[in-house]
Amino acid sequence: MVSRFGDALRSSALPLLAARLTADPLAIASVTACGYLPWLLFGLLGGAVADRVDQRRAMWAVDTVRGLLVAAFALAVALGHASIPLLLLLAFALTTLQTLFDNASTALLPSLVDRHALGGANARLMTGQQIAGGLVGAPLVPLLLSAGAFMPFAADASTYLAAAALVASLRTRPPERAPRPAGSTLRTEIREGLRALWQDRALRAICVATLLCNIGMGALIATLVLHVTRWLHAGTAGYAAAMTAYSAGSITGGFLAQRIARRTGRVRALLVAGTVQTSSLLLIGTVRHLGALVAGMLLLGAMNMVWNVNQVTLMQQRAPGSMTGRIAAAFRTSSTSGAPLGALLGGVVAGACGLNGPALLAAVLFGLAVTSLIPVRKPDVPVVAPRDGATAGRARS
Numbered sequence: 001m002v003s004r005f006g007d008a009l010r011s012s013a014l015p016l017l018a019a020r021l022t023a024d025p026l027a028i029a030s031v032t033a034c035g036y037l038p039w040l041l042f043g044l045l046g047g048a049v050a051d052r053v054d055q056r057r058a059m060w061a062v063d064t065v066r067g068l069l070v071a072a073f074a075l076a077v078a079l080g081h082a083s084i085p086l087l088l089l090l091a092f093a094l095t096t097l098q099t100l101f102d103n104a105s106t107a108l109l110p111s112l113v114d115r116h117a118l119g120g121a122n123a124r125l126m127t128g129q130q131i132a133g134g135l136v137g138a139p140l141v142p143l144l145l146s147a148g149a150f151m152p153f154a155a156d157a158s159t160y161l162a163a164a165a166l167v168a169s170l171r172t173r174p175p176e177r178a179p180r181p182a183g184s185t186l187r188t189e190i191r192e193g194l195r196a197l198w199q200d201r202a203l204r205a206i207c208v209a210t211l212l213c214n215i216g217m218g219a220l221i222a223t224l225v226l227h228v229t230r231w232l233h234a235g236t237a238g239y240a241a242a243m244t245a246y247s248a249g250s251i252t253g254g255f256l257a258q259r260i261a262r263r264t265g266r267v268r269a270l271l272v273a274g275t276v277q278t279s280s281l282l283l284i285g286t287v288r289h290l291g292a293l294v295a296g297m298l299l300l301g302a303m304n305m306v307w308n309v310n311q312v313t314l315m316q317q318r319a320p321g322s323m324t325g326r327i328a329a330a331f332r333t334s335s336t337s338g339a340p341l342g343a344l345l346g347g348v349v350a351g352a353c354g355l356n357g358p359a360l361l362a363a364v365l366f367g368l369a370v371t372s373l374i375p376v377r378k379p380d381v382p383v384v385a386p387r388d389g390a391t392a393g394r395a396r397s
Helices: 002-021 025-034 037-050 055-078 084-111 115-147 151-168 186-199 201-231 235-264 266-286 290-318 321-336 338-353 357-376
Strands: none
Touching (some): 002 055, 002 151, 002 235, 037 055, 037 338, 055 084, 084 115, 084 290, 201 266, 201 338, 235 266, 266 357
């Protein structure tokens, strides 16, 4: 939660800083794209490493390095050396480190919580992160920027270091793993994770749907600052209101995620979430009023949380303990690959078709995602927890 607070400051401040440095929509969108690109390059490697190392130690070491990097960037901004290339470099470096942190975090949670309780644990964890990052962090960005362009980044650096100290204070034993087969390599282990994801019909369909959604969200988020400040003429306060509404909706979705899943099953919960998000994006892209944007972002955030909680829980419940990091990495890398494409596509569409074009493009892609899930719709997908060391092909729906 502490780290998410800092992330909200940085993620809101970066596009605003980029907009001050350039008026080119594609250059601004490229900053967001560089925040996703490392998942394509290093995501699978991060998952394989996470399954080999002490996940707690990996998490606090990564956050320490990220804190030092952001502190150096804050100093550069304070001295007037900010530039678009520097923003691109920071976004790329932080996400490269995040590929290990996120996969280690996903793999660590099932060792602390019973598999049938993972849904509630994920909902509480993600809701707490949204409270810290959205309701507390995002609204502070305009205030911090008024005190200096470097302030959000200095605050983010301090939260990384605080989060590292908190994770390091955990008293958990390193995970017990069966010895790796003789001659096993990172490349072989990465292939095992990809094979396990592909052979699980439900997770494969959800991964494709998430890919489509991420292309749409990449297009929307990368150009949202232009949508708000130039299409709606709502200024930085309007941008903060939109981001706050999204976070408030996410918190609401955290309370709804488990209730919807219990009534409909986890896969059908994704169908409900995707359908509502499609309607929200249509509202955002067609109604030129700040109130419509706030309402759309509220619904978008709520259903995004419902989607994320159920998607992550399904993945954790169905993955063997020794392969959770690799399966999570395969899922994230495959689905997140759409985000940089979407960010660049959003910049092109905004320049060619109007600043509301990315929202309408996202609505089309979310509609396709919902359609792609229909063949695997079920009241629920059974929990499968193959023993560690079992072949990936046994984790099927």
